[in-house]
Amino acid sequence: MPDLLHLLLGILAYLAALLTAAWTWRHWHYRSYWLTIGYTLTAIGVRVTWRKVALGCGLTKKQHRWWFTVVPRAVVSTGLVKVRRRVQRVAVDVKPWMWLPLPTRYGWRVTVRLLEGQVPGDYADAAERLAHSWGVHAVRVSSPRPGRVVLAVTIRDPLVRLDTLPASGELLTVIVGKLETGGPWVIDFRTVPHWLNAGATQSGKSNLANVLIVGLAPQPVALVGFDLKGGVEFASYGPRLSALATDRAESLALLDDLVAMMLDRMGLCRAHGARNIWQLPAGLRPVPVVVLVDELAELYLMAGKSEKDEVARTSTALLRIAQLGRAFGIYLFLCGQRIGSDLGPGVTALRAQCSGRICHRVNDPETATMTLGDLDPAALLSARAIPAETPGVAIVASQDGQWYRARSFYVAEHIAEHAARIYAHLTPSWADLTTGAHRGEVTETDIPVLLDA
Numbered sequence: 001m002p003d004l005l006h007l008l009l010g011i012l013a014y015l016a017a018l019l020t021a022a023w024t025w026r027h028w029h030y031r032s033y034w035l036t037i038g039y040t041l042t043a044i045g046v047r048v049t050w051r052k053v054a055l056g057c058g059l060t061k062k063q064h065r066w067w068f069t070v071v072p073r074a075v076v077s078t079g080l081v082k083v084r085r086r087v088q089r090v091a092v093d094v095k096p097w098m099w100l101p102l103p104t105r106y107g108w109r110v111t112v113r114l115l116e117g118q119v120p121g122d123y124a125d126a127a128e129r130l131a132h133s134w135g136v137h138a139v140r141v142s143s144p145r146p147g148r149v150v151l152a153v154t155i156r157d158p159l160v161r162l163d164t165l166p167a168s169g170e171l172l173t174v175i176v177g178k179l180e181t182g183g184p185w186v187i188d189f190r191t192v193p194h195w196l197n198a199g200a201t202q203s204g205k206s207n208l209a210n211v212l213i214v215g216l217a218p219q220p221v222a223l224v225g226f227d228l229k230g231g232v233e234f235a236s237y238g239p240r241l242s243a244l245a246t247d248r249a250e251s252l253a254l255l256d257d258l259v260a261m262m263l264d265r266m267g268l269c270r271a272h273g274a275r276n277i278w279q280l281p282a283g284l285r286p287v288p289v290v291v292l293v294d295e296l297a298e299l300y301l302m303a304g305k306s307e308k309d310e311v312a313r314t315s316t317a318l319l320r321i322a323q324l325g326r327a328f329g330i331y332l333f334l335c336g337q338r339i340g341s342d343l344g345p346g347v348t349a350l351r352a353q354c355s356g357r358i359c360h361r362v363n364d365p366e367t368a369t370m371t372l373g374d375l376d377p378a379a380l381l382s383a384r385a386i387p388a389e390t391p392g393v394a395i396v397a398s399q400d401g402q403w404y405r406a407r408s409f410y411v412a413e414h415i416a417e418h419a420a421r422i423y424a425h426l427t428p429s430w431a432d433l434t435t436g437a438h439r440g441e442v443t444e445t446d447i448p449v450l451l452d453a
């Protein structure tokens with residue numbers, strides 16, 4: 001008996017040591033733990049429980065199958081039902097075929113073959129149910145080819161804690177944060193020239209502008225700020241800004257300058273037979289300009305009737321820059337709490353020109369819809385579900401038609417200020433930027449023609 005007790009105690013001690021070792025490994029190097037033990041156990045668990053999970057999430061279908069089943073026969077005098085086993089056709093719940101789950105950095109991904117009559121939307125609808133069944137942070141559904149869906153599972157939210165901002169990249173490209181997939185969140189103005197950045201107050205809009213300032217400051221680009229909150233957001237980045245407007249009059253003058261600059265660049269391109277500044281010889285190519293607007297609504301708000309004209313001029317100028325700026329190296333990054341048509345008729349047209357969309361936490365569904373357009377409804381739901389505790393998290397949509405959950409790197413004001421100061425020597429002067437030699441070769445009257453062309 002004491003021997004048996006000893007043996008049991010030994011086994012228990014052995015198991016405890018094993019569990020402690022696994023726990024320590026998981027704690028100290030989660031990634032290697034996940035790729036070996038964690039993933040293997042999860043994959044087995046997912047495959048074993050798939051029928052139950054699929055059934056619970058409404059992803060099975062009734063199909064008739066030959067089945068070896070029990071059938072009741074006669075009732076005997078004692079009241080017992082006699083049964084017999086035989087093969088017969090019965091309706092059974094068939095689960096979708098699942099491939100082997102593959103490990104990813106933050107979870108796993110698995111391909112599932114759709115059953116007859118199923119569409120990827122059925123899986124998107126069930127994504128939340130699947131996430132709860134598996135006890136994971138999120139399940140994202142994509143369909144790389146007909147008849148298949150890929151379920152990408154993230155176990156824990158990878159956007160809760162982020163590393164620091166990496167070094168500045170290629171011209172006009174900044175890695176501003178991290179995507180939920182673990183990949184970098186890149187803003188590349190040459191691919192997507194104009195961006196809308198919306199979100200409720202304290203959702204992280206200005207932080208993203210700071211990230212851009214820090215990323216673009218070491219690059220040979222001109223930065224221009226519109227900050228109608230009296231300059232509270234951008235004034236301290238002055239050393240790296242070629243121009244800054246803090247009230248309506250300054251904004252109008254600055255927008256007029258930008259339109260004139262655009263016309264001048266058009267003239268230059270025309271003179272050299274180029275369609276855009278990137279086709280010009282390197283020596284002649286003008287400096288790209290990134291225009292950052294904090295709180296777009298301020299540009300459209302009218303205190304009285306007297307300002308109607310000014311607002312109309314602002315709206316036209318912004319729209320023109322959005323329509324033609326891309327070719328002539330003028331890029332817009334527009335931030336605002338609401339970027340809706342209630343601001344004025346020009347805003348809808350302006351929005352249509354901005355192919356880059358970023359929606360931080362929002363309070364109402366309309367803002368999400370306005371910002372993200374008619375994207376997948378799941379994107380809108382996801383935008384509304386961003387918690388206030390994670391500022392900087394946003395839904396990002398750009399040209400590839402995909403949407404991603406992402407989070408910007410945190411860049412405190414003093415870091416952006418520091419970057420603005422140390423790269424101040426790279427700031428082109430506004431006078432140099434706006435004194436064009438080709439003014440007059442293209443005039444404002446050419447713009448409608450160019451827009452139609």
Ligand SMILES: Nc1ncnc2c1ncn2[C@@H]1O[C@H](COP(=O)(O)OP(=O)(O)OP(=O)(O)O)[C@@H](O)[C@H]1O
Nearest residue numbers: 200201202203204205206207208391392408409410
């Ligand atoms: N990516 C981030 N990571 C961590 N904290 C962040 C991040 N982005 C923003 N924050 C925090 O949230 C606060 C509010 O951010 P921010 O000033 O960018 O919001 P906002 O949307 O511009 O608000 P408002 O509309 O009031 O100007 C910041 O002071 C910062 O502490």
Ligand SMILES: [Mg+2]
Nearest residue numbers: 205206233294
């Ligand atoms: Mg702000």
